[in-house]
Amino acid sequence: MAQQPVFAPWDDPTQTPLITFQNVTKRFGDFVAIDDLTQHIYEREFFALLGPSGCGKTTMMRMLGGFETPSEGKISISGRDMNKVPPNKRAVNMMFQSYALFPHLSIYENIAFGLRRTDMDKDAIDARVAEMLKLTRLEKFARRKPHQISGGQRQRVALARSLAKAPKLLLLDEPLGALDKKLRQDTQFELMDIQEKTGTTFVIVTHDQEEAMTVASRVAVMDEGRIIQVATPDAIYEAPNSTYVADFIGDVNIIEGKATRKGDKTHIAWAEGQPDIIGSTTRDFSEGQTCHFAIRPEKVAISPDKPDAPNALHGKILDIAYLGNISTYHVELPTGHIIKAQTANTRRLARRSLTWEDDVWVSFTDTAGVLLDR
Template sequence: MAEPVFAPWADPNEKPLIQFKGVTKRFGDFVAIDNLTQDIFAQEFFALLGPSGCGKTTMMRMLAGFETPTEGQILIAGQDMAGVPPNKRAVNMMFQSYALFPHLSVAENIAFGLKREGMPKGNIDDRVKEMLRLTRLERFAQRKPHQISGGQRQRVALARSLAKAPKLLLLDEPLGALDAKLRQQTQFELMDIQEKTGTTFVIVTHDQEEAMTVASRVAVMDEGRIMQVATPAEIYEQPNSVYVADFIGDVNIIEGTATPEGKGYDVAWAEGQRPFHAETDKSFSKDQRCFLAMRPEKVAISTDEPEARNRVQGKIIDIAYLGNLSTYHVELPGGTMMKAQTANTRRLSRRALTWEDQVWLSWTDTAAVMLEG
């Protein structure tokens, strides 16, 4: 039998662990969070994604209790958090700097919060052992933070945050200090640990790849508002706005005007050019301004004219060779630029295409997402 898909947000009987209800946060005249309502469910790995200054860290700090909402309510497990100090919340926060105590060993760092709570020594030892095992740090228990690598320090901070068994762990750009390869490895470790402990994780990041890798759902933010909340696949394949389409991954965005045609719309995009065609469930009126958002990997490139309804000729202006992929930047009539991507499956294959070549781009009727202007 197939494993049931984890999607508590789709079940009307599920109670959320976290509820933001009409939350606004102002700093003087600046509105950091603008009337935000959002539910987060137990055992989710929820990512807050957006550019600097979009309000994602403010949201997290309000959850932790370091900031108070100007208006609205935040509930955790049904309890209003107004006036509940950070140390009385079933929440722990892991900071970007890790903030480990340099003079304490790895094991002592992990035990620190438990000692402060007055947990009996035997229980502390058991819990520290469990955390060392979970984060694969048993061999490093007696070392000091400066004697281990950045990735290991990151895991110590995680073990310390999880030692108190919080209902909710907040991670603020937790992998920011790691190099690319280690980041990738650590993302999978984080997912593994989150699954094993069943703790709800909320991560703040401006790295879209990270959000798309680790999260059960991603909230894309802009100027204190959540623009779209969905699974990584939905955000990538079905963005609800030009902002979200543009923020996530590489995308072609072509502006035009819509005319109903068959199962979808013809989109006029340049004087004297054949319109593009897109199928969509959305409704557009005749001559309504619209945008086609299309991922480069859905655009085929060839030297011969293809049979596809959506085809256009252009000239290769630039080629980015990324090892496993090549991205071709193609100038269309009227100056519009489009990107097409091909997988380099064979060594030095497809080198027939080069700068200044005239090529054809084509795609299916369902490849583009049609968005309102």
């Protein structure tokens, strides 16, 4: 069977981006919300803007939608400068967190609302609404009002309405924020499915790391108006470019030390009387340079006896977080550092061999962590 080509237009220099931010700065008085930002987003991408509150992700989205104008720089869509184009003249639609459905209109009429303001005839509108109802699996709810359906269904109505006019670009502002965790997870897969079927470019704003990692083709991690790193979810997780990104995405242990190169390995002196941590990296660290060793808890093993591993540190179990499928052990080292180690709960809890206050060893390979210079 022929292999599916990998979707990665950002790696192909012949591809023209759909959206270009070119040296864009946005100020509100003295406050700089977006700071000299340059970024390309490609057609058919599901692009996630991820970051804490106030990092500039919503401002970036509002500028794409035409609700804010850059103070400096240029935003173009399909090669056209958007700085003077009003929101209603852009091939862009925005789906808000509140869904903003009309309570007095049926689901059918809510989806048809924007189409009735175009020069489409009635049959074409009916056909398009039917297509959107089918796409979002809402056919049997067409005659109901928004208050007669569930939160997850209302979310799909808002999505169907946003897609009805076939925008080139759909902006989603925290679209799943109002849903409970289980429904949110189900809806994430629906969103991906709909995005793939329609081929529309989606840009989503979220502060939920798990959501960004699930739905996006690429994730842009933002802080204080800047994009710190843009990469595929697996690259962001496995190869963060800074302690900020490592710490923001998922759980991580970060140990600071001084680097020394020995052959093809880097030794990190991190505490008096403790063995060096041995790591592998392609980054060049000068002798004695401060570095940060970041390692994910699931890559740290925990055992009662000293293992034969390149890195083994002795400590005591301080805390255990039981999450059903996994347990996270917080192990305190003699230096006061806390290292988190994660194990899959493949056996019943009563048979767990390690408990609070136990003396244990945490260990990891020399390739399990990432060495960072900032």
